[in-house]
Amino acid sequence: MSAAAATKLLTGTKMAGRFKDMLPLLMSSLPGALASGGFTMLSTGNPIAGLTVAGADLLGSTALATGVGALGKRKIFGKTVNFAGGPSIHIRDGDVPENIKREIKRGVASPDFQSFMASKTGFTPSPAQTIGQVTGSIGAVLAVEPMFYPKPQSNIAGQQLFQRYRENEAYDESSVMPVAPGTLYQPPNLAGNLMGVI
Numbered sequence: 739m740s741a742a743a744a745t746k747l748l749t750g751t752k753m754a755g756r757f758k759d760m761l762p763l764l765m766s767s768l769p770g771a772l773a774s775g776g777f778t779m780l781s782t783g784n785p786i787a788g789l790t791v792a793g794a795d796l797l798g799s800t801a802l803a804t805g806v807g808a809l810g811k812r813k814i815f816g817k818t819v820n821f822a823g824g825p826s827i828h829i830r831d832g833d834v835p836e837n838i839k840r841e842i843k844r845g846v847a848s849p850d851f852q853s854f855m856a857s858k859t860g861f862t863p864s865p866a867q868t869i870g871q872v873t874g875s876i877g878a879v880l881a882v883e884p885m886f887y888p889k890p891q892s893n894i895a896g897q898q899l900f901q902r903y904r905e906n907e908a909y910d911e912s913s914v915m916p917v918a919p920g921t922l923y924q925p926p927n928l929a930g931n932l933m934g935v936i
Contacts (some may be wrong), residue, residue: 760804762860764796766863767799770795771796774875776788777879778879782886787883791878791879798878807822807867809822821866825860826860
């Protein structure tokens with residue numbers, strides 16, 4: 739599916755009015771998801787764990803930020819708070835060409851000026867949406883990463899000892915098979931000597 743088709747799908751539904759900023763929020767959640775997935779891969783040594791955490795982070799952060807943005811503008815303590823992000827213009831001093839500066843001084847909005855402004859306009863999440871994205875990143879790491887930690891070995895050794903105990907119980911006293919020292923199942927060598935004993 740192309741980016742244009744995905745954008746049309748997201749903007750052409752009835753829910754698009756409330757969730758129209760989902761695609762920009764997905765793109766703004768991507769760096770955090772890559773960072774948390776990378777750190778998880780380094781800490782666990784498992785690339786599958788890194789990909790899983792990154793995917794959970796991307797989906798969770800986008801969902802939380804979209805949900806927060808769906809609140810729109812609300813009055814809190816008598817002050818109007820905008821929970822939804824929106825377009826913002828990012829222009830640095832050295833970015834403006836001379837012909838655009840002249841047009842700004844004359845007050846003319848030519849097609850060159852409009853295309854310049856469109857190229858410098860991007861989506862910026864609101865502070866509340868940014869908090870939602872950070873919460874999604876932390877939650878993904880805390881919820882998914884422990885699933886990939888190595889299992890403790892003590893229960894495996896206990897299980898092997900229990901199996902040996904049961905195996906020894908199966909033999910009567912006269913037919914107990916000797917086991918080489920320091921092993922659980924290894925029988926003595928062919929000469930009948932215990933391993934390491936001559």
